[in-house]
Amino acid sequence: MEKTPSYFVTREAPARISAMSKDTKLIVVVRDPVTRAISDYTQTLSKRPDIPTFESLTFKNRSTGLIDTSWSAIQIGIYAKHLEHWLRHFPVGQMLFVSGERLISDPAGELGRVQDFLGLKRIITDKHFYFNKTKGFPCLKKAEGSSKPHCLGKTKGRTHPEIDREVVQRLREFYRPFNLKFYQMTGHDFGWD
Numbered sequence: 270m271e272k273t274p275s276y277f278v279t280r281e282a283p284a285r286i287s288a289m290s291k292d293t294k295l296i297v298v299v300r301d302p303v304t305r306a307i308s309d310y311t312q313t314l315s316k317r318p319d320i321p322t323f324e325s326l327t328f329k330n331r332s333t334g335l336i337d338t339s340w341s342a343i344q345i346g347i348y349a350k351h352l353e354h355w356l357r358h359f360p361v362g363q364m365l366f367v368s369g370e371r372l373i374s375d376p377a378g379e380l381g382r383v384q385d386f387l388g389l390k391r392i393i394t395d396k397h398f399y400f401n402k403t404k405g406f407p408c409l410k411k412a413e414g415s416s417k418p419h420c421l422g423k424t425k426g427r428t429h430p431e432i433d434r435e436v437v438q439r440l441r442e443f444y445r446p447f448n449l450k451f452y453q454m455t456g457h458d459f460g461w462d
């Protein structure tokens with residue numbers, strides 16, 4: 270198993286992985302591209318607090334509402350475009366699209382889909398998780414090889430900055446057609462609209 274979020278958006282990745290093994294099973298975790306962009310920005314902001322605001326980076330021209338699609342935080346969320354490249358090398362049935370939202374609201378359910386896809390027995394179930402109120406996320410009751418509970422680290426589940434509602438709205442409009450295309454391509458409505 271190998272993972273990195275950037276594979277999905279790296280042009281060379283599908284051909285390279287296919288050359289390595291055509292039978293590779295591919296799992297992609299996707300979340301609402303607007304929240305994803307804000308999350309991406311929050312991560313950069315934590316490392317470089319002096320960057321411009323999310324609102325100013327979003328637009329090429331704020332008065333015309335023209336979105337800067339060259340900004341990686343925006344680019345990465347155009348899932349349908351990235352998926353097109355993968356479907357030139359892999360059948361869609363060899364890919365599993367995991368909902369980032371459901372991974373939080375129902376981790377065992379989503380991991381059930383992952384286990385089925387991999388042809389594994391459903392070992393991970395509801396009984397492995399609890400909701401940690403302080404963290405605001407599901408955590409493991411017992412970490413692997415330990416009897417102690419385990420939550421993901423501080424870099425997962427950061428508080429996002431408040432973003433101008435109109436900017437969020439404009440981004441929702443921007444992504445809508447790409448999201449619909451993505452739902453068609455995957456046969457799965459992620460409910461982002």
Ligand SMILES: Nc1ncnc2c1ncn2[C@@H]1O[C@H](COP(=O)(O)OS(=O)(=O)O)[C@@H](OP(=O)(O)O)[C@H]1O
Pocket residue numbers: 274307308309311369372373406407408420421424425426427
């Ligand atoms: N159980 C649990 N605990 C904490 N966080 C959780 C969990 N499940 C999903 N998430 C979401 O994972 C997001 C971080 O994952 P990333 O894909 O950004 O991580 S990374 O790019 O691989 O570093 C992170 O995004 P942010 O909330 O924007 O920080 C979380 O929303």
